[in-house]
Amino acid sequence: MTLAPHSPTDLARLAPSLPDAPAEVGALRPRRPRPTHRRLGATTGPLPELPPHRELARRELAAYAQRIRLGALVREHGSPLFLLDVDRVATQLLALRRELPRASIHFATKSLPHPAVIRAVHGFGASFEVASRGEIDLLEREGVPIGRCLHTHPVKTVADITGAYLRGIRTFVVDSPSEVAKFAGLPTHDVGVLVRLSFPNPEAKSDLSSKFGVAPEDAPALVERCLRSRLAVRGFTFHVGSQTASAAPWVRAISTTVQLMRALEARHGTRFDVLDLGGGFPVAYDEPVPPLAELTRGIRPALAAVPPDVRIVIEPGRFVAAPAMTLVTRVIGTSDRADGRWHHLDEGLYGAYSNIPAEDVHALVFAAAELGVRPVGDEAAERATRRVLTRTRVPVTLAGPTCDSVDVVARRLPLPPLADGDLLVSPMMGAYTWATATGFNGIPRTPVVEVSPA
Ligand SMILES: Cc1ncc(COP(=O)(O)O)c(C=O)c1O
The missing domain is CATH 2.40.37.10 (Lyase, Ornithine Decarboxylase; Chain A, domain 1)
Incomplete structure (x- = not known):
């Protein structure tokens, strides 16, 4: 390295x-x-x-x-x-776009929900991931089209889901049958979900898979549950852990998810169209980290296995903010x-x-x-x-x-x-x-x- x-x-x-x-x-x-x-x-x-x-x-x-x-x-x-310094926001976004040209960027609003940062991200042409009503309020105030944002919180109230839907959100995240049940009151033909997978990474500074996500082996049952509820599964999402300093966790997660997508597409005769790689891109605090170009050099070959009609999404927070x-x-x-x-x-x-x-x-x-x-x-x-x-x-x-x-x-x-x-x-x-x-x-x-x- x-x-x-x-x-x-x-x-x-x-x-x-x-x-x-x-x-x-x-x-x-x-x-x-x-x-x-x-x-x-x-x-x-x-x-x-x-x-x-x-x-x-x-x-x-x-x-x-x-x-x-x-x-x-x-x-x-x-x-x-x-x-x-909002120029630095644009510089980081540019680096991500250069290194992962296939990926749509959805800035993780939670990392720095400051109006000037939201304007800089929006001005750059990137979109957002949100996790709460307050974050949607902020984006709305700054003129961000909410319909393009992803709601990524795997656990919400019915009121959160309905409120977000009424304000334009169409893509949500689920990781349990109880969450799927909360969509029953919505016109499900108009809503899609991403299934959050867990890929534990104890080496990450913040291992988000210790709290959220369904294990890949349990994901088929959750997908079936969504389909039975007439809730369209648009694809899968994961977070390999914040401040992840090597490509290996992304490569493992991408390969497993691509195999899962292929198997479920064959079983259900359906097509998934989103693979969301989450955030996790690191910055140097008191220890050096590999440069982004080195990480993405490791990640890109794994992405080559993702069919070209599948939209790849990233949700960087720390790296941008x-x-x-x-x-x-x-x-x-x-x-x-x-x-x-x-x-x-x-x-x-x-x-x-x-x-x-x-x-x-x-x-x-x-x-x-x-x-x-x-x-x-x-x-x-x-x-x-x-x-x-x-x-x-x-x-x-x-x-x-x-x-x-x-x-x-x-x-x-x-x-x-x-x-x-x-x-x-x-x-x-x-x-x-x-x-x-x-x-x-x-x-x-x-x-x-x-x-x-x-
Ligand atoms: C769903 C989701 N996406 C993206 C992020 C941003 O992660 P990071 O700051 O590591 O890039 C987080 C952070 O908690 C998250 O929960």
Whole structure:
């Protein structure tokens, strides 16, 4: 498996192509220390090199922070702050379209249900998967044609189904006989269903087959049940697990589903016309993942066995949403505990970092000063930038702002020395973050500001 460029050699190759560091980013390069460092009592010398994946991400984020003028944005809007870049939504969609040209894209609305993201996906010409009345409301408000959307929740109330139907949804998902029974009141000739199959994948960060889907060997009975109820089965859907980092689970799921489709078509003299591969395409947090092109190189041969008249669907969420948002937080308190230094942030697990406990993904966190960022005229941040010049990284605990001991964002994370008021920045924070923030302890959801990189 070839990973995205992460070796030190790759980094060396990449470095000259990165934009020149701004004045602030100079802090990252060893320069002659100014006299103030001595006054701060610091050890002089450059910061040690980070592990390759983290160092590459730091360089990319430093260049990006400069392009979006991150320091000025925080000065204007305060902290915590989500910075939303909808160009990145379009870039990710384009990559999916290039790598899986046969697939119709239905963005997973749940991953980042922000109006600007919905407009970007719609403007790109992709459609949506939805799972609730609230998501349909949002899409309707943004002028999305609901009739093209898929309702993918395998378990709904009769009222949900009827409401979605009345608003235009025609394709639903079922994974049990009790769900099939809920369609009895609808004009079934006008509705089709996809049968959700389960393909357990314990290696995925979030194994959705542990909750949803009928085992492939039990699917024939469910299809028969649909047909007896005069409910048209348009095809099959599955989700191989979120943040799936190899092609193998898709290949296994596609091959099994294609065999199942052939067997059932022969048995019932019917034709299926949809194969929905779900989401699961990964992004790099604190660990590298294979590039999309490598994953799809593995998936495409399996798709060659899918008859040309079968529409292939994908429902990417994380892959589209995660790169679109960058999170800025601030240190609001510092304490020395038995296990070392703790910095308390104005965001945590019950808010923007909700992806950490819910999905076991680990966001990268950089001190803004490591990125050369400082809000112009911000004394605290200016001091932080000088500290980076002069000291090594120390392992610290980053805690969230609630009165709950679970609310710890990272432990033993090596960061340059921080003080209250210093900023921290996390890339790749668009998916299942803003969407899943809880408001616990009366802490409001972090505001989102749209940015347009220079
Ligand atoms: C039915 C369905 N489709 C698509 C997705 C998006 O998955 P991902 O964000 O892994 O791409 C999800 C996520 O929960 C889902 O439940």
